Structures are given as structure tokens and as C-alpha cells.
Amino acid sequence: MSLLRKAERCFANQHAHKLLNAFVGAAKDVALFQHELQAANERSKEGRAKSPIDGHLIAIKDNICTTGEPTTCASAILEGFHSPYPATVVEKLKGTGALIIGKTNLDEFGMGSHSTNSIYGPVKNIYTQDGDHLSAGGSSGGSAVAVATGQCDAALGTDTGGSVRLPAAYTGIVGFKPSYGLVSRWGVVAYANSLDTVGVLAKDSSVARSVFNVINGHDPRDPTSLSTSTRSRIEKYVIDRSAKHLWGASPLLRIGVPIEYNTEELQPTVKEAWLGTLQRLQQLGHTIHILSLPATKMALSAYYVLAPAEASSNLAKYDGVRYGNKSAEREGTDNVLYAATRGSGLGEEVKRRILLGSYSLSAAAIDNYFIKAQKVRRLVQRDFNNAFALSHPLLDEQAISSTEDKVDIILTPTAQSMPPKLDDLDTADPLEAYKADVMTVPASLAGLPAMSVPVSEEPSIGMQIIAQYGDDDLIFDFAQIIESL
Numbered sequence: 001m002s003l004l005r006k007a008e009r010c011f012a013n014q015h016a017h018k019l020l021n022a023f024v025g026a027a028k029d030v031a032l033f034q035h036e037l038q039a040a041n042e043r044s045k046e047g048r049a050k051s052p053i054d055g056h057l058i059a060i061k062d063n064i065c066t067t068g069e070p071t072t073c074a075s076a077i078l079e080g081f082h083s084p085y086p087a088t089v090v091e092k093l094k095g096t097g098a099l100i101i102g103k104t105n106l107d108e109f110g111m112g113s114h115s116t117n118s119i120y121g122p123v124k125n126i127y128t129q130d131g132d133h134l135s136a137g138g139s140s141g142g143s144a145v146a147v148a149t150g151q152c153d154a155a156l157g158t159d160t161g162g163s164v165r166l167p168a169a170y171t172g173i174v175g176f177k178p179s180y181g182l183v184s185r186w187g188v189v190a191y192a193n194s195l196d197t198v199g200v201l202a203k204d205s206s207v208a209r210s211v212f213n214v215i216n217g218h219d220p221r222d223p224t225s226l227s228t229s230t231r232s233r234i235e236k237y238v239i240d241r242s243a244k245h246l247w248g249a250s251p252l253l254r255i256g257v258p259i260e261y262n263t264e265e266l267q268p269t270v271k272e273a274w275l276g277t278l279q280r281l282q283q284l285g286h287t288i289h290i291l292s293l294p295a296t297k298m299a300l301s302a303y304y305v306l307a308p309a310e311a312s313s314n315l316a317k318y319d320g321v322r323y324g325n326k327s328a329e330r331e332g333t334d335n336v337l338y339a340a341t342r343g344s345g346l347g348e349e350v351k352r353r354i355l356l357g358s359y360s361l362s363a364a365a366i367d368n369y370f371i372k373a374q375k376v377r378r379l380v381q382r383d384f385n386n387a388f389a390l391s392h393p394l395l396d397e398q399a400i401s402s403t404e405d406k407v408d409i410i411l412t413p414t415a416q417s418m419p420p421k422l423d424d425l426d427t428a429d430p431l432e433a434y435k436a437d438v439m440t441v442p443a444s445l446a447g448l449p450a451m452s453v454p455v456s457e458e459p460s461i462g463m464q465i466i467a468q469y470g471d472d473d474l475i476f477d478f479a480q481i482i483e484s485l
Contacts, residue, residue, distance in 0.1 A: 003041040003055040006153075010057050010101065013150040020124045020136075022145040024062050025069045026102040033099065040097050052210040054097030059146045059155035062103040063110055064198070065187040066090055073189050074118035075108045077318050077346055087187025088222065089156060089198050089215040096214050101152050105142030108347045109315065110158055110191040113166060113436040114425055115141025117349040125171060125419055127460060134419040137167030137436075140201065144171040147201045154202040154211050160191050161303050162414075162440025164199030165452040169414035169462025172454045174479065176200045176208045179469050180447035181226040183212075184219030192310035193224070195303075195444050205453065205479035212472070230394075234470040237393040252285045253478065256387055256407030260296040261439060267417045273461040274413050280485045281411075289407050291387050295379035299442040302376035304434055305369050306445075308357030315354055318346075352430070381446040384410075388468040409478050413439055414452040414462035439464060453479045 014023065040055030049055070060066055063073045065083035072078045090100065107117040115123035115138040123141035124133040126149050136145050140157025144167030147155050157164040159177040168175025176199055183198045190196060198215065202208040219225040226234070257278065262271070278288055346354075361370055385392050389406035416439055420428070443450040443464075449472040452462035463482065467475045 003037065003044055007037055007057060010151055010153070017126070017145075017149040017151060020126060020145050020149065021105055021121050022123055022142045022149070022151060023059070023102045024072070024074065024105050024118075024120045024142070033101075036099055040099065043097070049097065051096035051098075051214060053093070053154070053207075053214060056098050056153040056207075056211075057101040058093055058098045058211070059101050059104045059143055059152040060090060061106055061140055061143050061155070061157045063106060063158060063189040063191075064090065064156055065189070066100060066103065068100065069103050071103070071189070072119070073109045074106050074120055075346060075350070076119050079119065083187070085187060088184035088219045090187065092215050092217070093156075093211075098211075098214070104140075104146050104155060104157075106157075107139035107141070107163075108350050109189065109311070110139040110160060110163060110196075111311065111350050111353050112138040113162075113433045114138045114420075114422075115167070116422065116425060117347050119347075122422060124422065127171070127419070127458060129421060132421045132423055135170060135422055135425065137170035137415075137419065139163040139167075140175075140199070141167045141170075143201050144168055144173060144175065147171075147203060148173050154200060154207050156211075156215075157199050157201055158188060158191070159197045159199040159440075159444065160195045160307060161444045162437045164201060165414050165440050165450060165462070165464060166436060168201055168452040169454070169464075170419040170460060172457050172460035172462075174200075174202050174205050174208050174451065174453055175462075176202075176205075176212060176451040176475070177443070177449065178212060178216065178472055179449045181224055182231075182472065183215050184217070184222040184225050186219050186222040186225075190310075190314045192307040193314070194310060195307060197444075205451070205476050205483060208451075209476045212476075234393045238390065238468075238470050238473075252287070253409055254287050254289055254389070254407045255281060256289050256291045256410040258291055258293045258296065258387075258410060258412060260293050261412040263416055263438070265416050265435070265438075266413065269418060269459060270413045270416060270461055273456050274411075274463065277455050277463055277482065277485070278411065281481070284481070286481075289405070291407060291410075293380075293383040293387065293442065295376060295383050296442050298376045299380050299445055300434070300438050302373040302380075303437070303441045303445060304356070305373035306377065308353040309361050309370055310357065311350075312354045312357030312361065315346075315350070349430075377445045380442050384442075384446045384448060384466075384468070390468040390471060392468065393470045408467075409474060410466040412464045412466070414464040415439060418459050418461075449475050451475050451479055453482045455482065455485075 114135040143155035148171040164175040
């Protein structure tokens with residue numbers, strides 16, 4: 001199919017699925033977009049495509065800066081804001097011929113698990129139950145629905161504690177969170193700096209890999225971006241160690257199954273899909289190993305201390321003076337916390353997290369909450385390092401012990417339950433939304449690469465693949481094995 005025909009199909013799907021509210025704005029310069037599409041189509045026909053994603057239509061989550069469309073983070077406080085520069089990941093995509101098709105809906109400033117906290121209204125999943133729309137997951141729900149309904153070829157989202165993986169699981173697509181530091185965050189509106197990662201959503205792991213290969217790379221403008229020399233060292237380390245200690249003479253994997261992920265809240269349908277996937281992998285010759293990640297039980301609590309604490313600091317700039325629209329209520333006040341939490345520019349969920357984070361950083365609570373949460377984070381990282389046969393490439397070199405009790409990859413459910421009905425969220429306990437991230441948060445705290453891969457449709461169920469830091473390619477390889485099932 002030509003790029004022009006494929007683009008026409010995407011535009012038709014955008015019109016057909018408009019009520020799902022995936023997009024908040026399409027590409028503004030239609031003439032330029034059509035010109036770029038024609039040029040990409042010519043390059044494709046002549047066999048001189050710039051990259052595997054030349055001419056692909058890519059949607060961008062609306063907390064990632066673009067110059068052609070507003071960047072609002074789905075918040076009234078940034079309504080109408082136009083960034084003077086694009087994010088590095090957007091520059092990279094355009095440089096390889098990809099076309100930015102528009103901005104997608106999200107939870108305000110990326111804070112939420114269902115993509116309902118938005119000035120544009122909630123995102124609706126393509127799947128329904130008893131005629132009612134289900135949650136699309138959050139906070140990258142708009143990007144997930146845009147991909148799942150064929151409104152674009154792929155999309156970028158951001159993943160702080162599962163915001164790419166959870167929507168992917170709920171909508172039946174692939175959602176990938178890279179190792180922290182591989183993809184530049186320059187031009188991405190921060191939620192929690194030590195956790196935020198730009199991720200990729202696509203129909204399959206092959207397309208996701210092509211997009212990731214484009215946006216992966218050092219960016220001198222981002223202080224959290226890994227240097228070129230560090231990347232080379234990690235790549236050589238992972239390849240050498242994998243060749244010596246993982247693969248051997250047979251490309252069969254040791255798959256870890258953590259007992260802590262078999263929670264009481266794990267719905268039978270999800271558990272059945274998990275066990276079924278493991279059984280089919282075992283039939284292919286891969287081995288299953290039960291392991292324990294004890295700190296997992298404390299990970300969610302630690303995350304909801306650390307992430308809001310960082311958010312309360314990041315959002316302080318939106319006081320109507322440096323950034324953001326100044327409301328009448330905030331006029332005349334210099335109190336940033338008051339401006340952020342009492343003004344009309346921010347939604348209730350964002351206000352709740354700012355107040356939680358501000359308290360965690362207060363003199364009275366920092367020892368009891370923030371510092372203890374950081375200690376839990378280190379325990380989570382240690383558990384993963386003890387589980388993987390491949391040592392962490394950024395830590396001091398360790399002597400290789402027997403790998404018989406170690407694993408190459410970890411496989412868990414992405415979500416412990418099926419997506420809830422949107423109508424039920426209005427009366428649900430707010431804590432239930434936080435619990436939606438219980439399966440995805442540990443990998444985020446440890447900075448590890450993780451991917452949700454669909455294993456069932458209607459209901460949509462995703463399995464989460466977690467690998468050692470820097471071993472992102474193994475995740476894509478393993479995802480293809482699961483997809484082949």
C-alpha cells in the first residue's frame with residue numbers, strides 16, 4: 001500500500017473515531033503536511049527512503065513540545081501555549097521523514113491512570129462493555145487509542161510509572177518504556193524528572209522498534225541523557241555478557257515469574273492469560289523460574305511519595321508569571337503553592353498530587369516519607385539486580401557467579417485487572433486509580449526497560465516484559481516471540 005493510501009486510511013479513521021477523543025489537535029499547516037507526505041511517497045517509490053519510518057504518521061502526546069500545534073498538557077493553565085522550539089524526539093522523527101499528524105489527549109500534566117483528567121474531556125477506549133465505554137488507561141490514553149484505531153502508524157507517549165504500558169494493555173497494542181536516560185527528555189514537560197521516560201506506542205513491536213531506534217541517542221541539551229561513550233560501553237557490555245552467559249549454544253531464555261505479582265487483586269481472566277502465555281513459552285523450550293522481588297510490595301507507596309514530590313517542584317513555575325495563564329483568583333499573590341493549588345488553572349487530581357508532594361518535602365515529613373521512599377527505591381533496584389543474570393552495566397564490575405538461579409527476562413501482567421467502565425470512575429475511590437499502576441511502577445523506580453505486549457483481544461490483556469538496564473534489544477526480541485504465539 002502506498003504512503004498516500006495509508007495516510008488516507010488514517011484520516012478516515014480519525015473521522016470515524018472522533019468521538020473517542022484521542023486527538024486534541026491535528027497538524028495545523030495542512031499544505032505543508034501534504035507536501036511532506038507527497039515527498040515521502042516519492043522517496044518510497046524510488047527506493048530512497050530516509051529511514052524505516054519515512055512517511056509514517058506519528059502522533060505526539062500533548063506534553064511533548066511541537067512548534068506547529070499548541071502544547072497544553074491538557075491543562076487550562078497552558079491553554080493556547082505555543083512552544084518556541086520542538087522537543088528533541090520530535091526533531092529526530094522529522095529528520096528521518098516521519099510526519100507529525102497531531103497532538104493526543106492525556107491526563108493533565110501526565111497525572112492519572114485513565115486519561116480522564118483533561119480539559120478536552122476523557123479519552124474513550126475502542127472497547128466497550130454492556131454498551132459502555134471502558135477506560136483507555138492513562139496518562140498516554142490518547143496516544144494509545146489513536147494507534148489502536150488506526151488513526152496513525154505510531155505515537156509517542158510519556159511513561160512515569162506506567163503511563164505508556166497501562167494504556168497499551170487496555171487498548172490491545174504494544175507500549176514500550178526504554179531504559180531511563182536513553183531517550184532525550186528535552187522539550188518534554190516534566191512530571192517527575194527522575195522517572196519520566198518518553199515511550200513508544202505501536203500496533204506491533206517491529207514498528208515500535210523502528211521508532212525507538214530513531215529517537216534513541218545522546219542529547220547534550222538533556223542532563224539526564226546518557227553520553228555517547230557510556231552508551232557504547234553499555235552496548236559492548238550487554239553484547240559481551242549476553243554472548244558469554246545468557247545464550248550459550250541455544251537461543252532459549254530463562255523467564256522469571258515474581259511471586260509478588262500474583263496479587264490478591266489479580267483478576268482470574270488476567271491470571272489465566274499470564275499462565276497460558278507462560279505455558280506456550282515453555283512449550284517452545286524456554287524455562288520458567290519462580291523468583292521473589294520482596295521490595296515490590298513497597299514500590300507503589302514509595303512511588304506516590306517520590307513522583308508527587310518532584311511534581312510539586314516542577315509545577316511551581318506555572319504561577320501565571322513565568323508560565324501559564326493567570327486567573328483572577330491568583331492575581332496579586334506571590335505564593336506559588338497557593339497559585340498552583342487554589343487557582344482555577346489546575347484540575348483536582350493535579351492539586352491533590354501537588355499537596356501530597358509538598359507535604360512529603362516539608363521539614364516535618366522529609367525524614368519519615370521522602371528519604372524512606374528513596375531507600376525503598378534502592379531496594380527495588382537491588383531486587384532486580386539480584387534477579388537478572390546480566391549485571392547492571394552502570395554499576396561496578398561484579399564477578400560472575402552461577403547463573404542457574406538467575407533469569408534473562410521477567411514476564412508479568414501489565415495490569416492486575418481489566419479496564420474499568422468510564423462511568424464507574426466517577427464514583428470510584430481515588431485510591432483505586434493509583435493501584436492501577438501497581439504492576440508497572442517497580443520497573444520505573446529501577447529505571448529498567450519494559451514493554452506491554454497484547455496476548456488477548458476483547459478483553460484486551462497485556463503482558464509486561466522487563467529486562468536489565470540497557471538490555472532494551474532483548475525486550476524487542478522477546479516481544480516478537482510472544483507475538484508469534
